[in-house]
Amino acid sequence: MLKSSNMEEYNSSDDCSAIEDYMIDNYHHTSPDIFYTATNIPGPGANTEDFNTQFMGGCACKEGRCHIENNCPCVRKYGVNYDKNSRLLDSKFNGPIVECNSMCGCNGRGRCGNRVVQFGPRGGLQVFEASHSKGFGLKSESILLKGDFICEYAGEVLNMAEARSRAKANVGKMNYIFVLNEHLSQGHVLKTYVDPTVIGNIGRYINHSCQPNAVVVPVRTDTPVPKLCIFALKEIHIGEEITFDYGGGNSNEVCSVQGGLMHRKSCCCGVEVCRKYLPYDETLF
Numbered sequence: 001m002l003k004s005s006n007m008e009e010y011n012s013s014d015d016c017s018a019i020e021d022y023m024i025d026n027y028h029h030t031s032p033d034i035f036y037t038a039t040n041i042p043g044p045g046a047n048t049e050d051f052n053t054q055f056m057g058g059c060a061c062k063e064g065r066c067h068i069e070n071n072c073p074c075v076r077k078y079g080v081n082y083d084k085n086s087r088l089l090d091s092k093f094n095g096p097i098v099e100c101n102s103m104c105g106c107n108g109r110g111r112c113g114n115r116v117v118q119f120g121p122r123g124g125l126q127v128f129e130a131s132h133s134k135g136f137g138l139k140s141e142s143i144l145l146k147g148d149f150i151c152e153y154a155g156e157v158l159n160m161a162e163a164r165s166r167a168k169a170n171v172g173k174m175n176y177i178f179v180l181n182e183h184l185s186q187g188h189v190l191k192t193y194v195d196p197t198v199i200g201n202i203g204r205y206i207n208h209s210c211q212p213n214a215v216v217v218p219v220r221t222d223t224p225v226p227k228l229c230i231f232a233l234k235e236i237h238i239g240e241e242i243t244f245d246y247g248g249g250n251s252n253e254v255c256s257v258q259g260g261l262m263h264r265k266s267c268c269c270g271v272e273v274c275r276k277y278l279p280y281d282e283t284l285f
């Protein structure tokens, strides 16, 4: 249903940082009403400065894997994120993660152990018609192992007012808006609203399950704007539907906007421990 490349479509935003220059994303939408973006772009109300600000300086590592044993300053500051096969470490499933960036000396695929999500989604992802009236879903034509990066959940970044207005206007329809809640010190919560309803990437097709096989982890590369990155929580077989918990599961860091309390949507994930309703973020209603 998806495939083939059309890079012009993806590089349409001048606001995306230099790091996306070598991101490869060969997917596109079949519906002419939906526009593809490989990564988050500023939407109404977003702080555009955040998209043009460098999150941190770079390391001077010229080669090697930017691992702790190589004394990479990025890794020293934010910890080791991935194993030697670029799989997310168990200790990092709750995030947040910071990868090396375009200011670092270790530029380039395969030369740095601290870069994964910035190279784009995994190949072989397929949109298909999911069961139980869930609409479309996403599956993979190759086996995925625990910690494998699947894709970003990318779209327009909104402020709260715009997210709220869109969520309210959308009650009763499929909802794509996600709220990332990052818990900072002193009880502060940093909220990021991502809406791939009209401008989004391949991640927008992933359905919810109360017993998911994938999880969303916030990752920063060049800018302070977090990417909602989806990683395999366990082995995912060929053709098995990829799902994550819209309520964030254990980490409780993401939540989708599903209809508000009065219009809660029934969950059709079909697992024994199903919570019967899709999770939702009450702050938007």
Ligand SMILES: C[S@@+](CC[C@H](N)C(=O)[O-])C[C@H]1O[C@@H](n2cnc3c(N)ncnc32)[C@H](O)[C@@H]1O
Residues within 6 Å of the ligand: 133, 134, 135, 136, 137, 173, 174, 175, 176, 204, 205, 206, 207, 208, 209, 258, 265, 266, 267, 268, 269, 278
């Ligand atoms: C982010 S979209 C997922 C992709 C969507 N299925 C599509 O066809 O484009 C979220 C919407 O999918 C549907 N959905 C996702 N998971 C579901 C589930 N477990 N049970 C019922 N509907 C689900 C709901 O309508 C929800 O608002």
